Amino acid sequence: MRKIALFFFGLSLFRITALDAQAEKYIFPNGLRLLHKSTGANQIVAIEVFIDVGSIDEYIEDKNKLGIRNFVQSVITKGTKKYSAAQINELIESIGGKLFTDTAEDYMEICAIVTKPYFEVGINLIYEIYCNPTFPYKEVEKGREDIMASIFARNEDIFTTTYDVLNKLLYSDHPYAFPVVGTTETVKNITVCDLKKFHKKYFTPQNTIISVVGDIDFNVAKYYVEKSFGKIPAKTKKAYKALVSSEPLHADYVESREVERECKGKFKQAYIMIGYVAPEASSPDYSKVKMLNAMLGGGMSSRLFTEIREKNAYAYEVSSFYPTRKHKSRFVIYMGLDRKFIQEAKDNILREVEKMKISIPDEEEIRRIKNYVRGTYIMAHVTNRQQAWYLGWWELVGRGYEYDTKYIDDILSISREELKAAAEKLFSKPVIVKMLPEE
16 A cells, blocks of 8 residues: 555656646747746756648648658658758767657657757757758658558558548548548659648748757757747748638538448458547547546446456457547547457447446546546656657647646546536447458
8 A cells, every 4th residue: 555655646746747847838930839848857858849730731732642741751851951861860879869750630740859968959950850851762762662561551450441441431521531641542642842842831930839848948948949940931821721720621520420331351350440520629528528538448447348348258459549639539439359249249339338428427436537547647748758749739739738737637627417418419429330350
């Protein structure tokens, strides 16, 4: 018991240092946003650069070239006006740092992890990659091969294969229906010229958030960011932002009809996914749906794990997830199982979902789930990079960077009645995909 008490005491102290440390925001004249949080735990500094360009931008730009953002991020570190790919690798390794790029449905990301003495080197390297990529032809073609291989790998994996079918049914022709990597057809269409044009159009100060977390003073961070990124000329914002905010593209969401699709694939096992259109990050119901996700499929004490796997032994894996998205998201329940159990398992899942709509959870379950959500969120802030990521992410999705310290308070304030009401609203029209082995 003493060890358990010390563990939770440690979590409390960690929250004070990691979540409650005051963050600051500064907007440069060109529209660039700088977020900063000082932590003195070590000399590591995380520099996260978010580019506010998502699947919607790709779709509106040219839906025959979906996957272009992923293509850009995969080759943006392969050569700049100043450095070759080898020189970039040598430079980051020479200072003991790390360099990452990533793409998701709502953003692109460049990240550098450096030690405090090399903060200026890290910022300048990211600036060079951000502003001056050359997209060398040979590197682009290598990147294309790698992307094609990753698309092929998706089709060989039962989870992603089922998930792609589910997203298409949930979102129809909305950009979220398509995988971030694109398709073999669209990736083939993308040229070096396309990559350069896309980069020039969307890598702008107004579209960019830089989040810096570590043992570095705000004025120091601001000085070096201003020396590089601050001198980039401002550009006109994307003209269709108002159009997207009114969500005309969401008209095809399957909010008023149920769908069940049976597919077959070259897999030995079966798979079920059940999806519901869910609130975007800025919705008042966001934190409530996060609680519902934890209650239904979060961990080995969740309702689905207890009922489907432990009690009835239908599945070898069962869980749920609710990704945070700038626009309408999805709530997904998934399960891997033997084909002979597929009908019973599906019925069991839907019964568990119905229970959440008709009964108010008891206080003990609510207390346990709140502790689970709070603990996992705190533990997701262990590193400076994770803290920098969350600050930038909340800012990008519309909640504002300050929400990083308010999220747990939102969770703790949710009542039992509010959870039931959120479940009634969320779990209305399921979209079901059953992936079966070929005969």
